[in-house]
Amino acid sequence: MIKVGIVGGTGYTGVELLRLLAQHPEAQVVAITSRKEAGMPVADMYPSLRGRVDLAFVTPDEARLTECDVVFFATPHGVAMSQARELLAAGVKLIDLAADFRLKDVSEFERWYGMPHACPDILAEAVYGLPELNREAIRRARVIGNPGCYPTSVQLGFAPLLRTPGLVDAAHLIANCASGVSGAGRKAEVHTLLAEASDNFKAYGVKGHRHGPEINQQLRQIAGVPAGSPEVNCLFVPHLIPAIRGIHSTLYARLTPQGQAADLQGLFEEFYRNEPFVDVMPPGSAPETRSVRASNFVRIAVHKPMPDLAMVLVVEDNLTKGASGQAVQCMNLMFGLEETVGLLQVPVLP
Numbered sequence: 001m002i003k004v005g006i007v008g009g010t011g012y013t014g015v016e017l018l019r020l021l022a023q024h025p026e027a028q029v030v031a032i033t034s035r036k037e038a039g040m041p042v043a044d045m046y047p048s049l050r051g052r053v054d055l056a057f058v059t060p061d062e063a064r065l066t067e068c069d070v071v072f073f074a075t076p077h078g079v080a081m082s083q084a085r086e087l088l089a090a091g092v093k094l095i096d097l098a099a100d101f102r103l104k105d106v107s108e109f110e111r112w113y114g115m116p117h118a119c120p121d122i123l124a125e126a127v128y129g130l131p132e133l134n135r136e137a138i139r140r141a142r143v144i145g146n147p148g149c150y151p152t153s154v155q156l157g158f159a160p161l162l163r164t165p166g167l168v169d170a171a172h173l174i175a176n177c178a179s180g181v182s183g184a185g186r187k188a189e190v191h192t193l194l195a196e197a198s199d200n201f202k203a204y205g206v207k208g209h210r211h212g213p214e215i216n217q218q219l220r221q222i223a224g225v226p227a228g229s230p231e232v233n234c235l236f237v238p239h240l241i242p243a244i245r246g247i248h249s250t251l252y253a254r255l256t257p258q259g260q261a262a263d264l265q266g267l268f269e270e271f272y273r274n275e276p277f278v279d280v281m282p283p284g285s286a287p288e289t290r291s292v293r294a295s296n297f298v299r300i301a302v303h304k305p306m307p308d309l310a311m312v313l314v315v316e317d318n319l320t321k322g323a324s325g326q327a328v329q330c331m332n333l334m335f336g337l338e339e340t341v342g343l344l345q346v347p348v349l350p
């Protein structure tokens with residue numbers, strides 16, 4: 001059994017980790033933290049876990065964390081990096097659901113997250129946890145920077161177009177993405193109140209969002225161009241939708257003459273042929289967020305609405321493939337398990 005600790009167990013990604021790990025045959029959660037609710041039984045806060053999780057919240061300085069095989073940080077940015085050195089020294093692997101280990105350029109991290117990086121040396125060894133594109137490195141990793149929710153959908157949608165050089169104008173990519181409000185976490189904020197978020201639709205972060213640099217870092221790596229190269233550049237615009245879970249990303253790329261001649265449907269089907277969590281839908285499809293709700297699946301449809309334009313539609317659940325499911329997928333790889341263990345739940349409908 002893999003002994004698991006979770007820091008930040010009262011939040012939405014924390015409880016999603018618990019839901020998935022409670023059904024995982026090879027993992028056992030042995031410590032789960034909350035500063036505010038220390039001492040409270042987990043099932044008192046989340047009755048959905050009654051009979052499945054028999055633990056009480058403990059404070060994040062809990063010694064049991066150093067006895068774990070792996071610790072997930074489902075915490076705000078900046079928390080994991082403050083505890084990483086101690087945990088690694090104790091032989092514990094670490095998966096951060098926040099952004100402490102995603103951006104490789106320390107100055108970019110400090111600019112977008114407004115804090116100094118506590119451990120650039122650990123950042124340098126950390127592996128970006130997107131299994132479909134980085135599987136072998138994840139198997140060997142001690143530290144995982146779990147991808148942002150929006151960047152997961154954007155990378156999976158653009159990857160087939162970027163891996164083959166010369167298909168698209170990679171310097172002018174566009175990603176219009178929309179998320180349900182659970183993407184903002186459980187903490188109280190005015191913009192996620194029912195009266196603010198329901199019956200409404202709006203863009204936000206239009207002057208720049210912290211997922212922009214993450215998306216561009218990764219798309220450049222996928223395309224095989226140097227970090228920071230303007231050869232690959234994506235405009236990212238997030239939107240808030242009046243839903244609880246789910247991300248829908250609409251991606252656009254101008255096709256070159258070579259791309260116009262390509263069979264895009266065949267390209268996507270071949271690229272994801274062996275991927276257990278990526279479903280390339282039949283031509284003409286419009287995937288819905290509810291078709292992946294509470295599951296680790298991503299559904300993708302590729303269209304050519306104009307002779308020189310590719311449009312890719314991607315849906316994922318922000319809390320599962322966009323966060324906790326992906327983190328468990330990484331854990332499975334890091335511990336030599338079948339990647340799909342504990343993650344094949346059928347999506348919840350309606």
Ligand SMILES: NC(=O)C1=CN([C@@H]2O[C@H](COP(=O)(O)OP(=O)(O)OC[C@H]3O[C@@H](n4cnc5c(N)ncnc54)[C@H](OP(=O)(O)O)[C@@H]3O)[C@@H](O)[C@H]2O)C=CC1
Binds near residue numbers: 079
């Ligand atoms: N929601 C989503 O869809 C996604 C979220 N993420 C990222 O995952 C992380 C968690 O997100 P989410 O679950 O939504 O957030 P929430 O706000 O819902 O939960 C945050 C959790 O962290 C704990 N926490 C807060 N500050 C500290 C601290 N200084 N030390 C230890 N624990 C702390 C809180 O509990 P307490 O205060 O009681 O200690 C709480 O359990 C964030 O970094 C987020 O950006 C990534 C992808 C998707």
Ligand SMILES: CC(=O)N[C@@H](CCC(=O)OP(=O)(O)O)C(=O)O
Binds near residue numbers: 097148150182183238
């Ligand atoms: C709807 C909503 O607010 N979504 C969050 C992104 C989700 C997330 O938490 O991503 P990180 O891990 O990178 O912070 C946002 O735009 O800030």
